[in-house]
Amino acid sequence: EAQVTQNPRYLITVTGKKLTVTCSQNMNHEYMSWYRQDPGLGLRQIYYSMNVEVTDKGDVPEGYKVSRKEKRNFPLILESPSPNQTSLYFCASSLSTSGKNIQYFGAGTRLSVL
Amino acid sequence: GENVEQHPSTLSVQEGDSAVIKCTYSDSASNYFPWYKQELGKRPQLIIDIRSNVGEKKDQRIAVTLNKTAKHFSLHITETQPEDSAVYFCAASQSSGNTGKLIFGQGTTLQVKP
Numbered sequence: 001e002a003q004v005t006q007n008p009r010y011l012i013t014v015t016g017k018k019l020t021v022t023c024s025q026n027m028n029h030e031y032m033s034w035y036r037q038d039p040g041l042g043l044r045q046i047y048y049s050m051n052v053e054v055t056d057k058g059d060v061p062e063g064y065k066v067s068r069k070e071k072r073n074f075p076l077i078l079e080s081p082s083p084n085q086t087s088l089y090f091c092a093s094s095l096s097t098s099g100k101n102i103q104y105f106g107a108g109t110r111l112s113v114l
Numbered sequence: 115g116e117n118v119e120q121h122p123s124t125l126s127v128q129e130g131d132s133a134v135i136k137c138t139y140s141d142s143a144s145n146y147f148p149w150y151k152q153e154l155g156k157r158p159q160l161i162i163d164i165r166s167n168v169g170e171k172k173d174q175r176i177a178v179t180l181n182k183t184a185k186h187f188s189l190h191i192t193e194t195q196p197e198d199s200a201v202y203f204c205a206a207s208q209s210s211g212n213t214g215k216l217i218f219g220q221g222t223t224l225q226v227k228p
Binding site: 033035040041042043044045048058059090094100101102103105106107108 | 115120123146148150156157158159160163165203207215216217218219220221
């Protein structure tokens with residue numbers, strides 16, 4: 001089954017404790033992205049990757065890191081989480097073809113930073 | 115950079131009525147405009163999209179219209195049903211350059227009252 005898998009689904013942590021949210025896709029998509037969803041702000045892109053070892057900042061990259069060592073994986077790293085990073089996070093992969101960029105989202109990770 | 119504004123933020127309609135959600139975009143180079151539906155507690159999923167060489171596209175009870183000159187596009191849902199209740203996001207992107215970058219609007223919470 002084609003899917004985007006992110007883990008964990010729920011995470012409660014404390015300020016300053018490094019964490020990683022994993023994301024994996026089995027559709028051989030070149031493009032992967034991380035978004036955060038906050039009430040009234042919609043989905044804001046944190047980082048995106050066009051291919052292995054190619055990443056770029058989205059609209060809200062501060063406080064986050066990513067890596068793309070393999071095509072299927074795109075982990076999101078919070079080196080020193082802060083309470084303002086409490087949010088719902090979505091990983092997505094996409095195939096840009098025929099003028100379309102269709103994003104397939106993971107199930108989401110709800111993060112609380114205390 | 116691209117900016118997408120979406121209105122209204124909330125919309126309540128009676129079952130059977132029509133619902134219209136509007137979005138404006140700032141970058142005239144944008145040429146792909148998808149709409150995503152996010153049911154409560156679920157991931158966003160693509161419901162319809164339109165490319166800039168098309169003015170209107172319809173799929174059963176949903177339709178999208180695009181006015182490139184005015185840089186706005188709209189989602190129309192006819193004969194609304196309770197299962198249409200969800201958050202709807204518009205988005206815009208450029209297919210040229212194949213960056214995988216998609217800019218989302220702030221979202222509209224649609225409530226269909228039985």
